[in-house]
Amino acid sequence: xxxxxxxxxxxxxxxxxxxxxxxxxxxxxxxxxxxxxxxxxxxxxxxxxxxxxxxxxxxxxxxxxxxxxxxxxxxxxxxxxxxxxxxxxxxx
Numbered sequence: 001x002x003x004x005x006x007x008x009x010x011x012x013x014x015x016x017x018x019x020x021x022x023x024x025x026x027x028x029x030x031x032x033x034x035x036x037x038x039x040x041x042x043x044x045x046x047x048x049x050x051x052x053x054x055x056x057x058x059x060x061x062x063x064x065x066x067x068x069x070x071x072x073x074x075x076x077x078x079x080x081x082x083x084x085x086x087x088x089x090x091x092x
Contacts, residue, residue: 016041016067019074026081033077040070 020038023029044066050059 012067012071016071016074019078020070023074023077026077028081029077037070037074037077040066040073044070 020041024034024038026034044063047059047062047066050056
């Protein structure tokens with residue numbers, strides 16, 4: 001069970017990092033929208049490191065919601081860009 005939990009955690013971590021970096025490379029977005037998912041991810045990573053100092057309650061309350069928010073924002077930006085590019089291809 002521990003291995004499965006670790007595998008899911010690593011998968012979510014890598015997916016969030018990949019999506020956040022993909023959004024950060026989108027030059028058509030304003031800077032605050034490009035870097036918001038990456039910022040949320042880094043805050044979640046820092047909050048997760050609080051577990052090493054024995055502050056697990058704050059880490060648990062902040063890390064997962066911020067990671068989830070970064071993932072949702074990233075995926076929504078990626079999907080909106082894909083839908084805009086598809087709409088541009090069909091009209092031109």
